[in-house]
Amino acid sequence: MRLRTPSMQRRLTLWLGVIALLASSLAGALLFWTLKQEVQRQEITEARGKAELIEHLVGMQSHTPQALSDILDGIQAGHGHLGIWITSPDGTLRYGNATPEVLSVTDGGEVLLRNADDTRMRGVRLTLPGPPEAGATLTVAVNTLANARFLYAYGTALLLICALWIGATVVLAAWAVRRTLAPVRRLSGQAASIQPEHLDVRLPVVGIDRELSDLVASFNRTLDRLQEAYQQMEGFNADVAHELRTPLATLINGAQVTLSSPRSAEELREALASNLEELEDLKTLVNDMLFLARADRGEQAADLAPARLEQEALRVAEYFEATLEAQALHVAVQDSATCAANPGLVRRALANLLANAIRATPRGEGHGLGLAIVRAIARMHNGGVTAASGPAGTEIGFSLGARPAQDDKRVIRATD
Structure with a gap:
């Protein structure tokens, strides 16, 4: 099975889509919850207003049961969504149709009811102060069916808007990400166009x-x-x-x-x-x-030790003694110095310098890598080669620099 190559563009678009989904869901849920709370508050406010009106009318004067029934019928007229019930202290229904099932009651007197047709009603419950029966319970509730349908339609529209918003966000995000990553594609094309000959x-x-x-x-x-x-x-x-x-x-x-x-x-x-x-x-x-x-x-010299350069030079000169005598040449070692170096590599560099200096063979014999080796050994010790021409001739030498802290570079060891 071939694995799909990870794509930064797809990943960024996906994350922006997820962010849009979360933001839209949170905003939609908050809007729906706020509207639902406002609708329920209005239902309670309407029911409480009617209950307080009935309580006021009952408290103004005594009413016969028939007169009270006429008053309640007048209040209910034109408000088909309104339900009124009066229950005596012994539980007898004095006004209203069949008592709905009480689903919940709060300490503030707010009630949630369920009718026989399974519709919900929300309202308030309070105790009447006077005749026809003192201590009777008044329940006023508003049918929530119309508001429930409104909330359902609102929620459906909100979901559709959120879906369209998320889709538009993903499309725009893909376009924006593609334009944002255009410099990366240009750089990739320019890098791919670089050939070995350029x-x-x-x-x-x-x-x-x-x-x-x-x-x-x-x-x-x-x-x-x-x-x-x-x-x-x-x-x-x-x-x-x-x-x-x-x-x-x-x-x-x-x-x-x-x-x-x-x-x-x-x-x-x-x-x-x-x-x-x-x-x-x-x-x-x-x-x-x-x-x-x-x-x-880039390999570095290893096995560094304090090396007395005049002694190393004398050892190399002694090795070339026969050749020097044959060429009637003399080696002079001036001054002294001590440094941290690989003695074997130092002797090899000195030997190559001396061999190049005394070589008097015809052109073509031997090979011309001596000075290159001297330069390589000097570079392994963080030094370099020097060359200068003057009246006395050409002077060629090399310097040894301080060794840096040990790192992960490979090292070269040399022996005599």
Whole structure:
């Protein structure tokens, strides 16, 4: 089963729709409840007004039961939704039709009744002060059927309006979200158009929304690092091709010469020895290239220890003593310094510098990675290489910087 790709546009539209649903439901429920409370209050007010009128008329003078009945008939005339009941203290119905079922009575005398036809009536109940029967209970209630129908129609209309409002909100939200995310789509298209041969192209940072500026800046910095790595890889590939070409050509030419005519066992042995020497040089070249590749990935020197640089320089000079004597050269070590460094890497850098300085072999012998290795070792120690030309000649050296706090970078270890 293929899972659907998450969509920010769908998610935002859904959340806006949910918010619209909750807001509309809350507002609709509040409006309906407020109207319902107002309708019930008006029903109670109407019933209480009629009850107080009857109480006032009864209290003004004594009435015979027939006279009281005539008064109540007159009050009820034209008010078909109004119900009046008078019950004597012993529970005998003195006026009105069959007594409806009492559903609830409040301390304030408000009652809720149910007729035989299952319609509800809401009103008040109080005690009459005088004849024809002192202490009789008067109940006046208003039929709620008409108001219930009104509330039902109002609630239906409110639900329809809320549904239309939610639908319109979702449509408008989808449109607004799509327009809001248009810059993201444009940036995505621009990022997709960047090809390997155009790694110098960057996403525009002018006119970008503030929420996207950090993302664009981070993406451009990533492209900077990618371009730098790509250029380093291209340079490394070119160096590999250039440096391997000479030893491979030497091996091929030597093999062709050896195979061009019959050779004695001694001649074959000499040819193999020559090839072995070339292969040893080729092995050294490959190891140096691998070392440079690891250094280009940002690896740092490890196993740092206090290193006395003058002692390391003297050890390297002693190693090259025979070569120096053959070239009638002299090595002078001036001053002294101690720093935290990898002694093996420091000696390797010094050896490469010294080898480049004393090399007097014809052009093409050896490989030209010595100074590149010196630069890589200096960079592993947060330093750099220096070069200066003057009347006395060209001076080339390297510096070792302070080591930063240990982080998650890979490290390189070296041994003699």
